[in-house]
Amino acid sequence: MPEIRLENLVKRYGNVQVLHGIDLAMAENEFTVLVGPSGCGKSTTLRMVAGLENVSEGEIYVDGTPISHLDPKDRGLAMVFQDYALYPHMDVARNISFALRLQKRPKAEIEAKVREVADIVGLTEFLHRKPGALSGGQRQRVAMARALAKDSGIFLFDEPLSNLDAKLRGQMRAELAIMRQRVQKNMIYVTHDQIEAMTLADRIVVMHGGYIQQQGTPEELFKRPANKFVAGFLGSPPMNFLDADLQDQGGTLHAVGQGFSIALPASKAQALGRTAGAVTLGIRPSDLNFDPGAPDAAAFDLKVQVSEYIGAQSVLVCQTGGAQVTVELKSETPIALGETLRFAVRPEGLHLFDRATEAAL
Amino acid sequence: MQYDRQNPAFYALLVALIFMAVGPIVLMFANSFKLDVDIISGSSGLLFLPTIQNYETALCDILWYEPDHLDFCALKFGGAFINSLIIALVSTVLTLVIGCMAAYALVRFRFMGRDTASLTTLLVRMVPPAVLLVPVFGLWNNEFCLDKDGLIGGYIRDTFGGRGDVCLAGTHSGIILIYVAMNLPFVIWILQSFIVQVPRSLEEAAKVDGAGPFQVFFQIVLPLIKPGLAAAAIFTFRIAWNEYLLASALSDRNTKTVPILIVNNTSEFNVEWGVIMATGMLLAIPPIIFTLFASRQIITGMTAGAVKG
Secondary structure, rough: OOEEEEEEEEEEOOEEEEEEEEEEOOOOOOEEEEEEOOOOOOOHHHHHHHHHOOOOEEEEEEEEEEEEOHHHOOOEEEEEOOOOOOOOOOOOOHHHHHHHHHOOOOOOHHHHHHHHHHHOOOOHOOOOOHHHHOOHHHHHHHHHHHHHOOOOEEEEEOOOOOOOOOHHHHHHHEEEEEOOOOOOOOOEEEEEOOOHHHOOOOEEEEEEOOOEEEEEEEEHHHHOOOOOHHHHHHHOOOOOEEEEEEEEEOOEEEEEEEEEEEEEHHHHHHHHHOOEEEEEEOOOHHHHOOOOOOOHHHHEEEEEEEEEOOEEEEEEEEEEEEEEEEEEEEEOOOOOOOOEEEEEEHHHEEEEOOOOEEEEE | OOOOOHHHHHHHHHHHHHHHHHHHHHHHHHHOOOHHHHHHOOOOOOOOOOOEEEEEEEEOOOOOOOOOOOOOOOHHHHHHHHHHHHHHHHHHHHHHHHHHHHHHHHHHHOOOOHHHHHHHHHHOOOOOHHHHHHHHHHHHHHOEOOOOOHHHHHEEEHHHHOOOOOOOOOHHHHHHHHHHHHHHHHHOOOOOOOHHHHHHHHHHHHHHHHOOHHHHHHHHHHOOOHHHHHHHHHHHHHHHHHHHHHHHOOOOOOOOOOOOHHOEEEEEOOHHHHHHHHHHHHHHHHHHHHHHHOOOOOOOOOOOOOOOO
16 A cells, blocks of 8 residues: 655675665555566565665655664564465464464454455465465465465565466466455565566566666566666567677668678667667567568578477577577477578567667667 | 394394393382392392382381381481472573573574684583582682671571571572583573574564564574473483582582482491482482473474475
């Protein structure tokens, strides 16, 4: 419910600075996902919001009130930990009601609340089991139920699904999405899994090296990545990057690299504001299509090395002039391994990045 | 069920070990039912006329009847037994309370000199108790005293009687204090290894759930290190119960413990073997009960299910 604002948040361990001034505002009832590779500072940011790490510099505001000097217990938030962190000596019901019992709520109220949240996460029949007697998925639910029982407006998730196997993770992800619709809370969710980020988030915040790289809706980030890192991080299989140089060829701007010369659409060329220079050409595997008749200026000739069949789609690992390119196609497309084939690129699927600064052009 | 056939030497070794472990106890048990004559003669072996006379002598001050063979009850087993219980239990409880808090601080808090403190606790354990004897005896008798004319000292003297200043020597507290000091390092050391195993995220979860530092400690950490507490309790109780050297120097007539009492049965002229054996058997009972009770708490895998699967 409340609005959370991080202002110039800095974290140092001794002389090592791991967060370099994080500015972030999370609106009411927003599901914000912090995503990034290991060590990018996303968990540290979350733990600072929770009060489990000290803030070196900057301030955290909840509804305009600074909270960074408060103990975790006084911040009124709920958290789901990566390793669940269930109290092993208490049964499920007591795990869920721990926070309420600390608040000395009336017994009847506690019981009702436990039953209510157990019902939400589907644990009603396990209330008297100890965590040791539960499966991984059930433990995960207990952790969620424990956080839900607290009735706090802010919900923090620290990689909650990363310990589950792939199938269960998909299932829990869907359940989370459903739960997210049922309970209106301000949620901050940390993950290194870009699929979780894309599917759950209202707003994705991509972090890398202690900086926020870009934030916005999943669609914004996917379609208009601010730099090469964001472009490469979101999307699976990841975006292809090819070194190219801008050249004016008979009035049209071309991106020319080893074995290709792609004409840029006029709108794109205009927006670039330059007609020469070293760039990196980024193309998502799904923006390439098998098309033997495509013109030179809109196609790559790729030597197909491996075809990875993943069901309806196949991922082709191809080679062009020393660089590796992946292509995602419908599996029924007839492809012969080892042959050099022509793939057309969709004009709107061309992303250009400055080769030195890696910023999107 | 098929068992592998073992080497006969293996069984011979097992039997030898069992004999070594159980033999003395069997001997003590058998001899406690013999008259001194039978014990000394040595010829009767396991064939003798059992008698409970030795037990009657040992327990004479708490029996409801007067045994026929005694004209004077010299042995105050009941009193010594209660002294032993008080000293062993109180020192065990104190050691555990102080020990678990110290261990927690050493494991979880970052402060200057933490590693030094941790190492020193173990080094102190290496000092043999006999080394402590002389200085402690001197301190307890001469330094840690309350003036008999003072307010508290005077009150104690008026209430309990006695002469001289009120000193730690000869009191339960004096012995308990030295036992706590003696056992604390090892208990801290044992408990540290148990506390390290409590996942930090459990404590963090409790903090987020609204628990203060003491609630985290008592409601989360303490229940999880119960096996460690039990092991430490058995260890401490056993040492405090059996300790002879320090207790013999620091106790007086009214505070002596059972081991001291047993040795008092030897005199220049006579060693009452039968009574010693009987008292020894009685001495062995409380630690056995205590261990059975405490070892129930040693359940492995207490933290199972706390964190990931």
